[in-house]
Amino acid sequence: MKINSLLERHFPERRLFLRSDADTRFIRLRPVTQLLGFAGSAAIVGWAIIATSILLMDSIGSGNFRDQAKRDQDAYERRLNELSAERDARAAEALAAQERFNAALSQISIMQSELLNSETSRRELETGIEVIQTTLRKTMKDRESARDQVAALSDGGTNTAANSATDDAALNFLTAALETTAKERDQVVADAQDALLKAEEMKSEIEVMSDKNDQIFRQLEEAMTVSVKPLDKMFSAAGMNTDRILNEVRKGYSGQGGPLMPLSFSTRGGSAVSANTQRANDILKDMDRLNLYRIAAQKAPFANPVKSAFRFTSGFGRRWGRMHKGTDFAAPHGTPIYSTADGVVIHSGWLSGYGKLVKIQHQFGIETRYAHLSKLRVKVGQRVSRGQRIGDMGNTGRSTGTHLHYELRVGGKAVNPMIYIKAANDVF
Numbered sequence: 001m002k003i004n005s006l007l008e009r010h011f012p013e014r015r016l017f018l019r020s021d022a023d024t025r026f027i028r029l030r031p032v033t034q035l036l037g038f039a040g041s042a043a044i045v046g047w048a049i050i051a052t053s054i055l056l057m058d059s060i061g062s063g064n065f066r067d068q069a070k071r072d073q074d075a076y077e078r079r080l081n082e083l084s085a086e087r088d089a090r091a092a093e094a095l096a097a098q099e100r101f102n103a104a105l106s107q108i109s110i111m112q113s114e115l116l117n118s119e120t121s122r123r124e125l126e127t128g129i130e131v132i133q134t135t136l137r138k139t140m141k142d143r144e145s146a147r148d149q150v151a152a153l154s155d156g157g158t159n160t161a162a163n164s165a166t167d168d169a170a171l172n173f174l175t176a177a178l179e180t181t182a183k184e185r186d187q188v189v190a191d192a193q194d195a196l197l198k199a200e201e202m203k204s205e206i207e208v209m210s211d212k213n214d215q216i217f218r219q220l221e222e223a224m225t226v227s228v229k230p231l232d233k234m235f236s237a238a239g240m241n242t243d244r245i246l247n248e249v250r251k252g253y254s255g256q257g258g259p260l261m262p263l264s265f266s267t268r269g270g271s272a273v274s275a276n277t278q279r280a281n282d283i284l285k286d287m288d289r290l291n292l293y294r295i296a297a298q299k300a301p302f303a304n305p306v307k308s309a310f311r312f313t314s315g316f317g318r319r320w321g322r323m324h325k326g327t328d329f330a331a332p333h334g335t336p337i338y339s340t341a342d343g344v345v346i347h348s349g350w351l352s353g354y355g356k357l358v359k360i361q362h363q364f365g366i367e368t369r370y371a372h373l374s375k376l377r378v379k380v381g382q383r384v385s386r387g388q389r390i391g392d393m394g395n396t397g398r399s400t401g402t403h404l405h406y407e408l409r410v411g412g413k414a415v416n417p418m419i420y421i422k423a424a425n426d427v428f
Contacts, residue, residue: 007031011038058311069304072425080294087287090220094280097213104206111202115195129181136175220283231293237423239415240300245364246292249299252363298386299363301340301417302424305370305406306393308335313403316416325414326369326407333402335393337370339384340420348376354405355397358390368417369407372399 004013011031018025235242310331314324339360346367347359354371358378361367374394378384395402408417 004031007035011035059309069425070307073303073307076424080297083290084294086223087290090216090223091284091287093216094220094283097209097216098277098280101206101209101213104202104209108199108202108206111195111199115199118191118195125181132181217279217283221279221286231290231297234302234423235293235296235300238300238302238420239410240364245296245300246289248364249292249296296364297424299342300420301362301366301368301408302420303338303340303386304421305329305337305340305368306331306335306404307338308332310335313401316414316418326371326405327417328403328405329393330401330403331393333392333394334374335404336389337373337391337393337404339386339388339390340368341366341386343368343384345378345380345382345384345390348378348380348382350396353398355399356391356394357397360384360390365411367409367412369405369409371405371407372397372403374402 008031011034013031014029014034016027016029018027232242235245306329308331310329312327313330314328316327317324337358341360341362343360343362345358346361347357349357351357351371354369356371356373356376358370358373358376359367360370370391372394373391374396375392376390377392378390384390393402393404399405406417408415408420
């Protein structure tokens with residue numbers, strides 16, 4: 001009564017009359033009853049508002065996460081394609097630069113050989129000219145002596161005139177030979193000077209070419225550093241031994257030949273490797289490492305199994321006192337499920353609490369499991385690629401609602417799948 005009297009001012013007592021043909025009845029609505037009815041109605045309206053807000057927030061959040069995942073995947077694939085194209089372009093530039101460098105060295109070697117031959121010919125001609133000059137001086141002395149004898153002997157006119165004509169002919173022959181030899185010597189000296197000038201020009205061109213090669217090498221080295229380190233970080237963040245992973249990939253792709261073979265240029269037949277050749281080989285090693293990383297990224301489960309809008313409903317770890325060995329993705333019934341890496345299907349069927357289950361064996365001792373599916377789209381023994389549809393989301397097995405239970409096992413031991421997914425998202 002006290003409560004009713006207190007509430008009387010805000011909730012005055014009301015009567016609800018129910019009239020029929022025979023009689024009239026009424027229901028008394030006391031203030032307490034009205035308060036309870038009002039509180040119940042307010043609670044129902046508040047619950048409806050909160051539930052609607054939660055659904056809208058989940059829908060917006062799922063859409064944002066899906067768009068972000070799609071953008072990350074597109075950026076990842078675009079980055080790999082750009083790196084592959086840049087790798088091929090840089091390799092072609094390095095080979096072209098090395099070929100130009102070797103051609104320039106060959107030209108310099110030829111010019112040096114011609115210069116040495118010219119110098120040798122010039123020395124031989126100088127020696128021949130000295131011999132001719134010595135012979136000429138001796139001949140001139142003999143001629144002067146002969147003339148003196150002719151002047152002293154007056155009775156030997158006829159014979160002396162004949163000898164003097166013979167000496168004049170020999171002198172003229174030697175003089176002509178001397179002039180020819182001097183011209184040849186001058187020509188050899190001029191050729192040697194031209195060879196020296198060309199050698200200087202070639203040296204300048206080689207210096208310019210060396211600067212260009214150094215710039216190309218620096219750009220390639222920076223590009224490789226920027227490209228390889230994030231991939232090292234991605235595999236390390238996933239707890240994978242990068243050296244072991246790359247060696248395993250290399251064994252599967254052990255063919256040799258092509259643009260990524262080490263360079264071994266030598267212009268003098270020696271076994272020593274030049275600095276530029278060593279730098280080129282280091283860049284080719286980084287390119288090979290980048291290519292191996294690209295292959296390994298396809299074979300390790302870095303992708304997301306659900307590409308449509310979804311929300312996380314349960315993570316990896318203990319749940320209700322039991323170990324939850326995977327991550328749950330909730331989405332509408334029939335949502336496509338995709339393989340997160342290349343591999344071979346080792347199970348496709350029903351398995352106790354998993355319901356309809358797909359198991360895929362990947363390289364590096366990794367296995368992924370996709371449980372509670374409504375439909376299976378692969379068979380045992382089938383090879384699948386990363387991003388290939390393997391089933392549809394469902395609610396089979398021990399499940400409280402439509403979702404995907406995604407597991408990742410390394411060496412038979414369950415690990416958190418989000419380690420791999422987040423490692424790829426942090427890098428790309």
